[in-house]
Amino acid sequence: MAEVLEDVELRSETLSDQPWVTIVWNDPVNLMNYVSYVFRSYFGHSAQEADRLMLLVHNEGRAVVASGGREDMERHVEAMHDFGLWATLAKEGS
Amino acid sequence: MIPFARDGELVTARFTPGERELLEALARQLVALLEERAAESPADVLYAQLGIGGPSAPPLDPAMARLLPDAYRGDAGAASEHRRLTELGLVDRKVANALAVIRTVSTKVAVLDQGDVQAWLRHLTDLRLVLAARLQIEDDGDEGNGDEGMLDLYDWLGYLQGTLVEVIE
Structure with a gap:
């Protein structure tokens, strides 16, 4: 009995914690050094990680730059729009 | 000549009178576009004070749609709800950035503190996004629709x- 209940709790926790992601999309306007600067200054990434994400956006057309709760991701997307980057949020894996 | 120079925590910017006039005129045009968009929303004073209660549909003008993009792709309901709650605030901040540029560019040597630098970075981006939409620059490598003057401005x-x-840095 106890084991079954534990299972149920674990599963409900997994559902409620389903992460969301912030995605930055490529655009032909924003400069590479600016995008990298935004990733460093806003997310606190190292120069290396910021450049990696920036190149991912540039080459793949998009990159996941953050993951977590929905409200946090909405805040990040709004901040990216402040910077003029094209960003959206979505459920992870969707 | 590079117009910007670092001076400790500050950045100085030196422009010719013509460049200063141009930057101010562009900033004023952007403010007008943003205020026009904000005026489309229903005027609920209480919501407006909280920075919410804005429009729920994206702008029809492609330039404004790029400045104020949807936060969700493929979920029109969530995008619309998010826009209603956040767009007025985003517009306000973009207007404030443009006004900071107008204020600081009015002197022969503009002295920018860290807040001004952030306003300049964001505002220059916003101007380029609008110009790119007007020039129909949609993909990497696009060279515009042939308006050379506008393309020069975009590049500058x-x-x-x-x-x-x-x-x-």
């Missing part, structure tokens, strides 16, 4: 932004 603003990033 990109040069300013790129050098400003270099100066603060």
